[in-house]
Amino acid sequence: MLIGDVARHSGVSTRMLRHYDALGLVRPTGRTSGGYREYSAEDVRRIFHVESLRSLGLSLKQIGRALEDPAFTPSALVSDLIRWTEDRLAREQELLERLRAVDASAPTGWQGVLRIVELMRELDSTSAARRQQAVLARSEGVSVPAELLARAILAESDPNVAGALHWALARAGGDGVAVLGTGAHADDVDIRRRAVLALAKMPDAPGATAVLADALGDPDTAVRGHAALALGRHGVAAAVPTLVGMVVAGSNDVDAAEALATLSQDPACADRITTALVDALAAPTADSATRIRLTQAVVELAGTTAQEILRQLAHDDDRAVALVASALVKVLEERSPEDRADEDS
Template identity: 45%
Template sequence: MRIGEVARRSGVSARMLRHYETLGLVTPTGRTSSGYRDYLPADLARIFHVESLRSMGLSLREVGRALDDPDFAPDALVTQLAERTAAQIAEGEQLLRRLNAIAERGLDDWDNVLSTIALLEALSSPNAGRRQRAALTATGRTAPTSALVESLLHEDEPNVAGALRWALVRAGDAVPLLAEAARRSDVRERTRAVLALTEIAGPASTAALTVSVSDPNHEIRASAALELCRRGQPPPPDVLIGLIVDGIRDVDAADALAVAANSELPEQTVAFALIAKLSDANPGVRRRITQALGELPGAAAQAALAALVDDEDEQVARTAAYLRRPS
């Protein structure tokens, strides 16, 4: 089979076929009596193998090694290609976020476009100090809010994350994006989004935090619930009681529950809900509930403490006796 026919059948140009021959990738099995290249079916099959491997992202050197090295491991090749592709996708997604962020600003002159590009590059720098400086110097003109939010959601350095939250407070339009991020599947992203929402005042952030008190993650629920208490809009008592039972910021939750029982919630309802959790609870839970009952106002909490003075757990009994108010 002459080279022209091979090119037509394989879709590989004659020039590239000669290049493959020079590299030793595909060498025609024979020559015609006139000295022309003569490709046999096995040569055509090898051409298709070369093209298949190239389509997976291999260089020609890697293709040659894969086809000719008897010790070459296909599984290692597939793993390497998957890792390389994942990195390329991540780079492409980052570029897409930058382009969308620039488009979001509606910038109409090169100075502002270049300033925004410089800021976005700084926010993705491997140097934490440079990322922090970028967040602290971000302005409404050069800092797309969506870029600041995405940077925060993926930021591991606490000081940089603090600077990004500060920038989002100043941005003034971050709540819808943070509220969306607080519903994502990644728990770290939700945690960072909710923490940022706790630092932004206003009814919109309060509404977003109200949704997050139902989050499956204990820490996220605690952050949202305790911030709502600080804003004078406590969640249902079961949320705070759940934190006490689970030992998640239980001291803060008990304080918040006491404040709510003094102002927003019926004290008897709160006390009875806590008392109900004593049944079949392990000693650690009983101790936390006893401590929380001591913070509550009203006769119901005091009656529960009076009963707990005789508890079989010595620490529960001592705590109850200490917290019980004189009659």
């Protein structure tokens, strides 16, 4: 089969076939009487082998080695190809996100484009101080996409820089909830924590409450805690079990008790909170320190039920619990009538 026929049947150009010949990849086994290349059936099969390996991303040099070395094993090379492909896709995804960030800023001129690109470069700096300065020094005339800030939050480990990013996100035109919501479901627990903590600072943003409510089922206690505190402060009753669990565990128990107090102002939620605290107080596994934290949480609740529970606890068999409860009863009794009226209303 002559080179033109091979090109038509294989889809490989005559120029590429000559290149394969020059490299020694596929050399035709015969020549016509006129000196033209003549390919055998085995030569054509080798051409298809070369094209198949090229489709996997191998270089011509790698293909030559694969076809000529009888001891060559493809497993290591395929693993390398997977890694190289993943790296390339990651770089292309990063480029795509940068282009989308520039597009989302709706630049009216190259100055706006360059400012966004400069901010992205500064956010990639290894210096936390430089990253923070880049966020705080944002030009008033340049719109920074919320999505860009949200992605930066998910990647930021320095608390000061994260605080600046939260501030900038609050001022951005969008809310970034979609990006943070994706981060809240990431495999990396640090990313989930950053995402939920950022959402906790913007619970009124559309869609944020739903993401935070879903985070109550996260396997990480810190993620659940951030979500529960934010939801509790905004009157979402679904946070009650997690908040009570935080008091029991002594994890941000003061903040959790304050969130429970906020929720208890809703009569429909107050009974649920009271029952949960009383059950926790009666749990066989609750030690003295745990029961003291729960007693201190009870005093924060609105209404007269808390006083009744504390009076009962003042006679508790655990002397430490009884002393704390007695002291808290006195505190409640010494409050002015106006304070008690406000608490009961």
